[in-house]
Amino acid sequence: MFETFTCEQCGEEFAAHPSARAAENGLCSPACESAAKGFYLSGL
Numbered sequence: 001m002f003e004t005f006t007c008e009q010c011g012e013e014f015a016a017h018p019s020a021r022a023a024e025n026g027l028c029s030p031a032c033e034s035a036a037k038g039f040y041l042s043g044l
């Protein structure tokens with residue numbers, strides 16, 4: 001069973017299994033993952 005999450009990076013809704021890494025991160029794709037990471041690192 002998949003659940004719908006909202007990506008914290010781009011705001012898009014995406015479906016993911018609750019135990020998936022994407023659901024844990026709240027990020028829809030590797031691109032958003034690296035974008036979010038870059039944003040985080042740039043804030044240090």
Ligand SMILES: [Zn+2]
Pocket residue numbers: 007008009010011012027028029032
């Ligand atoms: Zn996204």
